[in-house]
Amino acid sequence: MLPKINQLLYIQVATSDETEAAIEYKTRIADETEGELYIEIPVREGTSRYKRLYLGDELSAYYLSSEGVKHYFNSHVLGFKEDVVRLVRIRKPELESITKIQRRNFLRVGAELEMAVQFSGLRFIVITDDVGGGGVSFLSDGKRPIQEGQEMECWLLLNFRNGSIDHAQYKAEVVRMKKLETGRVQVMCKFIAISENERQKIIRYCFERQFELRK
Template sequence: MLPKVNQMLHYQIASSDESEAALEYKSRIADEEGEAFLIEYPLSEKTGRLKRMFLGDELSVFFVSSDGVKHYFDSHVLGFKEDGLLRLVKIMKPDPERMTKVQRRSFLRMPAALDLAVKLSNHERFVCQTDDVGGGGISFICEGKWNLRVESQVDCWLLIPYKNGTIDHAPFQGEVVRINELETGRKQVMMKFVMINDSERGKIIRYCFEKQLEYRNR
């Protein structure tokens, strides 16, 4: 399903500046025109300030439907239009086949080898790589020597590279739900998030969405 006129869009704007790329904005769909939506100038959800946009700006967008489901898509700025005293931004409508929806308790999961720092309850630390990541949890591969058990809770820091070249990180607390002993002597650890901010979860979901679009475009 596509968003409708008067619906609120939430998004991040691609930037080589890491702090700028992490900012979240929102704006209302004022009208539609062929293959484009006409949206009001974006407002920063953090500062309350308007954001100037430029032709070609890439956007990572989501909107929430009436049943509480988040729908994600990528877009870009096509141009601008004056509507009386209001200046509108023209952005590309999404291809419905390339949109991703995320239920409240069901998150997209993607295979990914991302750097992960782990701190155990006994203060031991190690760095490993993820096997897959998603908005509800991750799995990772580590050396067999680390003292991990089902229901162990650990503090983690995940490094997230985006397609625009920026790198972000997401701290969270996870709980081990399953461990597979591999033939190599290493462990595959499945973990769910038990403490993570919505903004940090959003970073992971954005990465998964970008990877899904990348796979579809191959």
């Protein structure tokens, strides 16, 4: 059964921060279209803390049937709709993708991939630390003029299991920077402009990478 209007959804949001990824938020389905669900801004369970979502955020969600059975599906944020209150547009799951077992395939995977970065007339190559359908992180030597809020054009080199090579192009924004004990800086980015076709390339790579890691 598909989730319905007014049904409560319980979601977790993909992030490389394991503590944050484990937090559960509650929301309600306010409206729907053929391929989308419109949900209210999620609230952390047991508090009044709202969770701000961004375009491309990957979600693990579940809802309860009338018998109390949990039904899980994965989705991602498609955008927003200004109504009486602001609503979040997420992809509606296919019926066959809904399961009674949680499958958090949305989580980012560790991967060292080449990524070209360009902003303010600068262009250079970095190596990613992890990648996902909602964003990437990479390591910097700390000498580049990168700061939180910086927007950049990126080209990610993807190597698939069948030997093919492809690029994913997108615009990303730096959301957090963390200095490591090695002196290097981990730069965490979210996608702010990416076509669905480019995002699917990255998600395909993540699925293949997860399969390799499990083996």
